[in-house]
Amino acid sequence: MITVKRHPMLWVVSAPSGAGKTTLCDRLVADEDTITYSVSCTTRAPRAGEIDGKSYFFLSESAFDARVATGEFLEHAVVHGNRYGTLVRTVRDAMAAGRDVLMDIDVQGAAQIRAALAFDTALADLRAAYVDIFIAPPSLRDLQLRLWGRGQDDEAVIEKRLAGAADELGHWRDYQYVIVNDQLETSYRTLHAIWTAECRRTQRLAD
Numbered sequence: 001m002i003t004v005k006r007h008p009m010l011w012v013v014s015a016p017s018g019a020g021k022t023t024l025c026d027r028l029v030a031d032e033d034t035i036t037y038s039v040s041c042t043t044r045a046p047r048a049g050e051i052d053g054k055s056y057f058f059l060s061e062s063a064f065d066a067r068v069a070t071g072e073f074l075e076h077a078v079v080h081g082n083r084y085g086t087l088v089r090t091v092r093d094a095m096a097a098g099r100d101v102l103m104d105i106d107v108q109g110a111a112q113i114r115a116a117l118a119f120d121t122a123l124a125d126l127r128a129a130y131v132d133i134f135i136a137p138p139s140l141r142d143l144q145l146r147l148w149g150r151g152q153d154d155e156a157v158i159e160k161r162l163a164g165a166a167d168e169l170g171h172w173r174d175y176q177y178v179i180v181n182d183q184l185e186t187s188y189r190t191l192h193a194i195w196t197a198e199c200r201r202t203q204r205l206a207d
Contacts, residue, residue: 015135016165
């Protein structure tokens with residue numbers, strides 16, 4: 001009897017704030033039980049209900065520095081005064097267990113990962129498994145209306161997010177796939193179709 005296996009994949013999804021990335025990714029993770037979110041490291045303090053090793057790996061500044069120095073991070077950055085990063089080991093452990101890893105990160109983090117995969121021969125296994133997707137709003141005006149509609153931020157914060165979004169949108173060509181999220185259901189079907197196609201691409205006959 002012929003059986004088919006596929007290699008687990010490393011998925012990176014980026015989008016400006018308010019473009020609908022989290023909604024789309026959460027639905028894909030809920031629908032496909034082989035996908036898991038990557039657990040990041042952070043230097044910020046745990047919030048109520050957060051669990052070390054599940055929500056984040058909570059590290060001291062010195063522990064974070066030590067991992068940077070030994071090249072253990074696939075990507076890392078400072079966000080709102082705190083440091084965040086994804087360990088290569090975390091990604092590999094999940095993939096070794098047969099799980100696809102989904103990273104919900106910004107364009108800078110995605111660029112770091114691409115650079116690491118391109119130049120570090122030790123990451124050849126991850127390079128072969130890598131897929132990235134950019135989620136874009138139909139327009140900046142549409143994004144502005146969505147941010148207003150959420151009612152979570154004041155005008156100054158929204159303007160700052162829009163300025164950042166304009167810069168992020170300039171990076172869409174760096175991604176293998178782009179989804180313009182004008183209709184949520186249509187966008188999800190597109191995301192799931194990409195998922196299905198990439199799953200088939202990585203299939204192989206079992207040894």
